[in-house]
Amino acid sequence: MVEAFCATWKLVDNKNFDDYMKALGIPFASRQVGNATKTTVIISSDGERVMLRTLSTFRNTECIAKLGEEFDEVTPDDRHVKSTFTMEGDKFVHTQKWDGKETKLIREIKNGKMVMTLTFEGVTAVRTYEKVERRTSFIQGK
Structure with a gap:
């Protein structure tokens, strides 16, 4: 279940993220910021809903x-998408769709770290996060 992902996670490694952003059509200057930004991801659940917060010096999303x-x-790159969270086995999958396109952000727990694999039109990036603290629930509006 999603509870395995409920924690605060800090980005520690990035592989091929620039090529992934380039495939999405993100301009060079924004990609430079994206590559340099060390994001924190907070995942929590109230039993019925999942909250995914991404925090950085560039932009925060929820x-x-x-x-x-x-x-x-x-x-964060200002695409307006239709998204869905699902669990596929032990993977937390975040699917984004827009203009006939689709990208998937697949999160897995490996050796105590959260490994997120991002795919779009044949391009794959991997971002690895270390757990900062455990979270189990959230309060709406906080």
């Missing part, structure tokens, strides 16, 4: 949704 239910999301 998504709250039930597993399997589509929701509107504005990504």
Whole structure:
């Protein structure tokens, strides 16, 4: 279940993220910021909904949704997408769709770290996070 991912995670490694952002059409200057930014991801759940917060010096985002239910999301690079959170086995999958396109952000726990594999049109990036603290629930609006 998603509870295995409920924690605060700090980015510690990035592989091929620039090529992934380039495939998405993100301009050079924004990619430079994206590559240099060390994000913190906070995942929590209230039993019914999942909250995913991404914090950085560049931009903060927050998504709250039930597993399997589509929701509107504005990504850090300002894409307006239809997103869905699902669990596929022990993987927490975040699917984003827009303009006939789709990207998947697949999170797995490996050796105590959260490994996120991002795929778009044949390009794959991997971002690895270390756990900072455990979280189990959230309060709406906080």
